[in-house]
Amino acid sequence: QSMLTQPPSASATPGQRVTIPCSGGSSNIGRNGVSWFQQFPGRAPQLLMYDNNRRPTGARDRFSGSKSGTSASLAISGLQSDDEADYYCATWDDSVNGWVFGGGTKLTVL
Amino acid sequence: QVQLQESGPGLVTPSETPTLTCTVSGDAINSGHYYWTWIRQSAGKGLEWIGRVYLGGVTNYNPSLKSRVTISLDTSKNQFSLKLTSVTAADTAVYYCARQGEVTLGGVVEMNWIDPWGQGTLVTVSS
Numbered sequence: 115q116s117m118l119t120q121p122p123s124a125s126a127t128p129g130q131r132v133t134i135p136c137s138g139g140s141s142n143i144g145r146n147g148v149s150w151f152q153q154f155p156g157r158a159p160q161l162l163m164y165d166n167n168r169r170p171t172g173a174r175d176r177f178s179g180s181k182s183g184t185s186a187s188l189a190i191s192g193l194q195s196d197d198e199a200d201y202y203c204a205t206w207d208d209s210v211n212g213w214v215f216g217g218g219t220k221l222t223v224l
Numbered sequence: 225q226v227q228l229q230e231s232g233p234g235l236v237t238p239s240e241t242p243t244l245t246c247t248v249s250g251d252a253i254n255s256g257h258y259y260w261t262w263i264r265q266s267a268g269k270g271l272e273w274i275g276r277v278y279l280g281g282v283t284n285y286n287p288s289l290k291s292r293v294t295i296s297l298d299t300s301k302n303q304f305s306l307k308l309t310s311v312t313a314a315d316t317a318v319y320y321c322a323r324q325g326e327v328t329l330g331g332v333v334e335m336n337w338i339d340p341w342g343q344g345t346l347v348t349v350s351s
Contacts, residue, residue, distance in 0.1 A: 116270055147335050151271075158320055158341040159271065165335035202271055206336060212286050213261075213273035213324075213338070 117142060118203055118216035125222040131191045134219045136203030138184050142214055146206040148186040150179055153200045153218075162201070163188060190221075198223045226250040228321050228342035235348050236311055244306045246321030246342060254279055254299040259324040261338060262295060262306045264317040272317075276324055277304055311349045318344040 119137040126132040136148065147166050151159035161170050163179040166186060178189045186205075190197055203216040232244040246260070253260055262274040275285035277295040285293050294307040308315060320343075326336035 146333065149337055151338075158344050160341070161337060161339035164337035164339075168335070170337070170339060204271070204273075204338070206333065210287060212275070212284055213263075215271040215273065217270045 116217040117207060117210070117214040118205070120201075120203060120216035120219045122217065123220045123222065125224055126193050127224045128193055128195060130193050131189060132193055132221065134188045134190075134201050134203075134221070136186045136188070136216050138186075138205065138214075140184060141209040142184075142205045142207040143181065143186055144184040145208055148179065148181055148203055148205045150177075150188045151202045151204065153202065159202060193223055195223045197221060226323060226340055228323065228340060230319060230321050230342045230345035232319065232345040232347055234346065235350065237351050238312055238349055239310055240349075241307060241309045242311060242347060244308075244319050244321075244345060244347070245303050246305070247301070247303050248323075249302070251323070252299075253297055253302055253304060257325070259326070260295075260297065260304040261322045261324045263320045263322060263338075263341075265320070265344075266314075266317045274306065274319075313349050316347065316349045318346050320344045 150163040152162045153159040166181040167179040176191050200218045202218045207214045227249045229247045233242045236242045256279040259276040261276040275295050277283050292309045297304045320341050322338050322341040324338045327334045
């Protein structure tokens with residue numbers, strides 16, 4: 115059971131905007147920045163967003179992140195077929211003294 | 225460009241103590257700038273942070289695995305390793321090594337990130 119909660123699936127059509135939520139608590143999201151990772155089948159996760167809304171070099175600006183209280187979300191605008199992947203949120207948890215991950219959201223582009 | 229590459233035994237029998245190694249290129253693990261991290265993923269499941277090591281051998285472990293895990297540095301080879309004792313089928317997973325960075329101010333972590341990751345190595349526990 116993950117300490118961060120994500121919906122198992124999400125879907126949208128090309129060109130649409132989709133938002134993936136991530137819910138946590140006061141010891142994790144409430145205190146620390148949230149990262150997001152994108153993972154394609156058979157591949158390693160790749161950093162997509164960190165510190166809630168910072169994109170690493172090379173990340174596409176169609177992706178954006180936000181945080182409010184103990185929840186965070188990843189938004190993808192102008193959805194494309196190659197955005198179909200699994201998306202994971204993660205953050206440091208002060209009570210666990212370690213990183214915690216969400217269970218992942220499988221995004222389907224219809 | 226920093227690259228990480230895992231290596232491991234592949235197939236292990238229950239109760240064995242496998243050791244996985246991560247070889248780092250393009251960065252020195254003794255630079256003191258980053259934590260070196262292990263994360264695993266069971267088939268069809270999510271990601272689980274195992275632990276991390278810092279220069280000098282300072283470690284943090286996932287409390288659920290702490291009694292069975294040792295992460296250590298080999299600066300002479302620019303490698304770090306994961307040793308997992310008393311493995312069971314539940315430890316079957318793809319194991320990733322990764323570099324974790326953070327920015328602190330006055331002892332408080334201002335931001336952190338996990339990047340890059342290795343490609344992962346599958347460890348199967350089976351008799």
